[in-house]
Amino acid sequence: MYCLAKQETVIRTDRPIVVDATDHIAGRLASNVAKLLINGNRVSVVNCEKIMMSGTRSNQIKEYREFLEINSVINPKHGPVHYRRPDTLMAKMIRQMLPYDRKPSGKEAHQRLRTYIGSPKEIKSLEKIQFEKAKIKKTASNYTSIGELCRTIGWTE
Template sequence: MVVDGTHLIAGRLASNVAKLLRKGNRVTIVNCDKIMMSGKKFSIIGEYEEFLKINSIINYKHGPKHPRRPDTIISRMIRGMLPFEDKPSGKTDFARLRTYIGVPKEVKGLEKIQFEKAKITKDSSRYTTMAEISRYIGGTNF
């Protein structure tokens, strides 16, 4: 299944994709940079900056690793909704997930779906895109 993330709310998208992965489907999410986060931009970016301050006292290489690109942020969100640490099935479910910035040529011709319940309901200016969040928290150019 190929899911187009344009103008979808991140949390609702992640929960729907996690359910599909638990059922055994292969899921590819395209346009991860256009997925929206609801809430005020200032508070969202502030929460991410607080999250980035969490690190190891001994050595930064010991973790935790913080995702900064839109596709890795979304995949980490979905991983949090799967039983990744608890059951081996969670790791196999997560292995069936692919996330991309933009649309790669492998999936250009395939039909893309969107979840109706995950679409934004208000004006898009009230939401923040994952690309904006990534730029503020130090994501690489994509």
């Protein structure tokens, strides 16, 4: 397993950069992946269900349930889309850190992103990287995994 330490820029390659997201904080991971995408790399994020969100389990569930109540008065189709799968939740989080609605380069960068639950066969042989600055520092009991959160709000595997 390769870890990126001080200088977190990776040279642009034709092969996708595979990021093993196990025990990474969600926001920090999303910002590092967004930076790689803006630089023109293809990025695959594996093990999205093992990404951690800081905060207690009950607080995270309460906040996401409040978010699920937001919709349009006229038609629910007009309100925000509420994702319940860990891979789509992470893809949306990364998309929000790209200039997706403002520039064509943001939309192209988002198209180079792939997120997966677990690790698919075609990616298992590739070298995986991790971001040292995005890894959790305290014990895992201080965090909530995205998989656990998604199971509570309606994700069925």
